[in-house]
Amino acid sequence: MNATGPRQKSLALVRSRRRAEQGRTPARRPIVILFSDDSTLIFARRMREVLQAAEPDCLVEMAWFTDESALSYRQITQLLPQGPDRVLGGKQLVSLMRDPSVSAIFTSRVYRAMQRPLNSPVARWSGNRPCILSFLGGLDFFPAQGFARRRNCDAVYLFPRAAIDAYREQVGQSTQGWQETGFGHPSVIRPAGPPADLAERRDIYFFTQALSPSTLRGRLHMLRVMAAIARANPERRVFIKLRHLPSENRRHLHLEKHDYPGLMERLGPLPSNLLLTDITMEEALETAALGITCTSTAAMDLLRAGLPAMVYLDFVDAYRDPLVPPMRKMFQGSGIITSTEDLLHLKPGALNPQWLEDMFCPDDLGARVLKTVDRFHARDFQIRRG
Amino acid sequence: MIGKLKNSRTGKRLYRFSRRPAVGWPIRSLARFLQSEHFQPSHFYPANRAHNRRVSEQLERFEAALK
Numbered sequence: 228m229n230a231t232g233p234r235q236k237s238l239a240l241v242r243s244r245r246r247a248e249q250g251r252t253p254a255r256r257p258i259v260i261l262f263s264d265d266s267t268l269i270f271a272r273r274m275r276e277v278l279q280a281a282e283p284d285c286l287v288e289m290a291w292f293t294d295e296s297a298l299s300y301r302q303i304t305q306l307l308p309q310g311p312d313r314v315l316g317g318k319q320l321v322s323l324m325r326d327p328s329v330s331a332i333f334t335s336r337v338y339r340a341m342q343r344p345l346n347s348p349v350a351r352w353s354g355n356r357p358c359i360l361s362f363l364g365g366l367d368f369f370p371a372q373g374f375a376r377r378r379n380c381d382a383v384y385l386f387p388r389a390a391i392d393a394y395r396e397q398v399g400q401s402t403q404g405w406q407e408t409g410f411g412h413p414s415v416i417r418p419a420g421p422p423a424d425l426a427e428r429r430d431i432y433f434f435t436q437a438l439s440p441s442t443l444r445g446r447l448h449m450l451r452v453m454a455a456i457a458r459a460n461p462e463r464r465v466f467i468k469l470r471h472l473p474s475e476n477r478r479h480l481h482l483e484k485h486d487y488p489g490l491m492e493r494l495g496p497l498p499s500n501l502l503l504t505d506i507t508m509e510e511a512l513e514t515a516a517l518g519i520t521c522t523s524t525a526a527m528d529l530l531r532a533g534l535p536a537m538v539y540l541d542f543v544d545a546y547r548d549p550l551v552p553p554m555r556k557m558f559q560g561s562g563i564i565t566s567t568e569d570l571l572h573l574k575p576g577a578l579n580p581q582w583l584e585d586m587f588c589p590d591d592l593g594a595r596v597l598k599t600v601d602r603f604h605a606r607d608f609q610i611r612r613g
Numbered sequence: 614m615i616g617k618l619k620n621s622r623t624g625k626r627l628y629r630f631s632r633r634p635a636v637g638w639p640i641r642s643l644a645r646f647l648q649s650e651h652f653q654p655s656h657f658y659p660a661n662r663a664h665n666r667r668v669s670e671q672l673e674r675f676e677a678a679l680k
Contacts, residue, residue: 442650444665451672458679543668546661547653567671 256330257286273413281593288312354609368553411588428516434525448543522550
């Protein structure tokens with residue numbers, strides 16, 4: 228039956244407009260972000276924020292990859308109280324990499340299960356599949372292995388800026404297929420400025436790590452330094468922020484030999500304003516006036532939040548710590564590497580803006596990664612089956 | 614050096630021997646001793662000793678000033 232009357236004509240017009248609209252914007256497909264431990268879950272949360280800030284309608288699903296999981300119940304409850312949107316084992320992850328209903332898979336770790344499909348040219352050149360976009364796990368002092376694992380991803384986002392050239396030089400022609408490289412990471416977005424209430428804040432945080440300082444003497448030295456700072460500043464609270472509790476993360480990539488709560492018991496009476504805490508990084512950054520760290524990515528979190536940071540690399544037995552030389556190299560010229568005297572007197576150095584620009588990406592990261600995903604789906608050569 | 618030893622045939626034989634319940638313990642003890650923090654040669658380098666001394670003195674001076 229042909230549309231002849233005015234009512235039929237307007238209905239036909241509405242339908243044709245709807246069809247044209249659907250042609251312009253394909254049905255929205257979710258972006259899946261993988262996580263398996265506290266580091267990757269922090270990445271996933273930040274990536275979700277970045278994507279939703281860039282495009283509020285963006286569908287983001289948090290997927291817990293359980294084959295390499297090292298999350299405690301406390302950590303997942305604290306960091307993702309609403310729970311994951313998907314729970315994946317190795318086989319499900321491989322199926323997800325072929326799933327046409329997913330727009331992209333974002334990950335900060337290229338899991339073992341992903342390697343085989345990534346290394347297969349047929350899988351790599353196939354159309355109707357999600358874009359595999361990988362970021363670095365964090366501040367990577369020895370990125371060569373990480374670069375090699377990412378060489379067959381569809382897109383690789385790196386930092387600092389110099390890492391992009393280093394990646395291209397290393398990977399060169401060994402990757403075959405469409406690949407885009409970009410600058411950035413959701414944990415290193417350029418700070419907008421210091422928080423408005425910074426002058427009123429009093430709390431000092433020491434962000435601990437599992438690996439650094441690596442020796443018992445080095446850790447005891449750090450504790451003594453924190454206790455001395457607490458004694459010298461009785462009106463301020465000095466928090467030792469634990470990455471995880473002593474009983475947690477026994478399967479974590481970085482295992483802690485000497486935990487701070489145990490060491491504090493050995494030191495004897497400590498000032499009452501020296502406290503242990505296991506709150507999240509975001510919670511700590513809300514009240515911190517100053518952050519201290521040795522070789523941790525926490526320095527980046529502090530700078531991202533516009534807070535003064537002190538990177539202390541002169542602790543006792545620092546020469547035994549393999550992370551000290553690369554940390555010193557990476558923060559060379561930043562102005563925030565602090566001597567023992569300056570640390571004890573709480574005198575953070577001035578941050579070098581040029582260094583900041585090379586290390587931290589602009590705040591359009593979300594828009595840029597979404598464009599990368601669009602370009603991936605519009606790429607020239609794609610094997611289409613079925 | 615230890616990495617090379619671990620990958621060599623002798624190293625693998627030593628490892629298998631050290632896992633024997635009755636006779637492996639002296640090798641396990643020796644390995645533990647050689648890998649212990651106190652035994653690391655870098656602790657005895659003059660520059661490293663000077664570094665530790667300097668840092669500890671700075672902290673002790675600061676602590677003394679608080680008393």
